[in-house]
Amino acid sequence: MVVGATPGLLADTRGRHLHDLRISVTDRCNFRCTYCMPKSLFDKDYKYLAHDELLSFEEITRTARLFALHGVEKIRLTGGEPLLRKNVEALIEMLAALKTTDGRSMDLTLTTNGSLLPKKARTLRAAGLQRITVSLDSLDDNVFRAMNDVDFPVTDVLRGIDAASDAGFFPVKINMVVKKGVNDRDIVAMARHFKGSGHIVRFIEFMDVGSSNGWRMDDVVPSAEVVRAISAVMPLVEAEANYSGEVAERWAYRDGSGEIGVISSVTQAFCASCTRARLSTEGNLYTCLFAQSGHDLRALIRSGRTDAEIAAAIGLIWEQRGDRYSEIRSDATAQDPKIEMSYIGG
Numbered sequence: 001m002v003v004g005a006t007p008g009l010l011a012d013t014r015g016r017h018l019h020d021l022r023i024s025v026t027d028r029c030n031f032r033c034t035y036c037m038p039k040s041l042f043d044k045d046y047k048y049l050a051h052d053e054l055l056s057f058e059e060i061t062r063t064a065r066l067f068a069l070h071g072v073e074k075i076r077l078t079g080g081e082p083l084l085r086k087n088v089e090a091l092i093e094m095l096a097a098l099k100t101t102d103g104r105s106m107d108l109t110l111t112t113n114g115s116l117l118p119k120k121a122r123t124l125r126a127a128g129l130q131r132i133t134v135s136l137d138s139l140d141d142n143v144f145r146a147m148n149d150v151d152f153p154v155t156d157v158l159r160g161i162d163a164a165s166d167a168g169f170f171p172v173k174i175n176m177v178v179k180k181g182v183n184d185r186d187i188v189a190m191a192r193h194f195k196g197s198g199h200i201v202r203f204i205e206f207m208d209v210g211s212s213n214g215w216r217m218d219d220v221v222p223s224a225e226v227v228r229a230i231s232a233v234m235p236l237v238e239a240e241a242n243y244s245g246e247v248a249e250r251w252a253y254r255d256g257s258g259e260i261g262v263i264s265s266v267t268q269a270f271c272a273s274c275t276r277a278r279l280s281t282e283g284n285l286y287t288c289l290f291a292q293s294g295h296d297l298r299a300l301i302r303s304g305r306t307d308a309e310i311a312a313a314i315g316l317i318w319e320q321r322g323d324r325y326s327e328i329r330s331d332a333t334a335q336d337p338k339i340e341m342s343y344i345g346g
Ligand code: SAM
Pocket: 029, 035, 036, 078, 079, 080, 081, 082, 111, 112, 113, 133, 134, 135, 175, 177, 204, 205, 206, 207, 208, 209, 213, 341, 342, 345, 346
């Protein structure tokens, strides 16, 4: 019998509550973004997880329900490419039925490369998904094709964003990872394209996730530079956070035509307010994006433990958490072995 925390509001060793759960539903992807799943490593010999290694939809939902008992109010599905998981709509339906501790609906969202949205946006909405974030690194077709490294055209992702919007996911959040010398010339064009559309572009600093993307500090464009570049042509004013602990810093166009966000994971660590747990495709729980190891919840689930026992194990893991990687990042830690982004999700 695992003893420890009983369900309820949990705090870790730095006083941070458990609030968000990111669930990776597949380790596969139809893109090979050079900073995430470089072709050199994720080639035809790469060993992806076998079907029976993945958590089933029932196992994911059961685990998510136990997280909800501990105070989780927001669930994000990710991957790999989450829309590649067969019948992911059925999982969404199951998760959409979960409730927070005070009886509200779970905030249920998903991050996707957008490639399958023209086909799937409506069924995702019908299944109960509430919001969608689409990753899009450039509007320049040549740059985008080179970054996704499978020659995927930018127009098809734009069609995906339109399809999401038409299906009722509005506004769509659009995430652009900025890498110096690769797509930083496209920052202003990206902002301009979506200005006035209602959609919200968020510029993300390139991070040293995993061990395969050859990260160097020199590749990072600080968010302050992004804001300066956009504001020079389309003036911005700082906007208030929507809620305390919001990861993206908000900036509104002075002419009232919308807003952008910047996520400064490298230059302005937000560990102090990090309330996220991550569940990998095969059921490992990670308490930090940069963790070197996880906690095997699948073993507990498949060994017949009760809900109370699994909830207690989750509680203990969270209460012992002290992660603050981004606060202590250095050139040396950047070389440490870490789990890959495609495995744990963004
Ligand atoms: N395939 C989906 C997608 O691309 O949106 C979901 C999974 S992907 C791992 C989630 C997010 O992580 C994407 O927005 C991606 O751009 C971001 N990401 C991946 N590697 C990154 C890195 N090294 N630094 C910053 N963001 C990264």
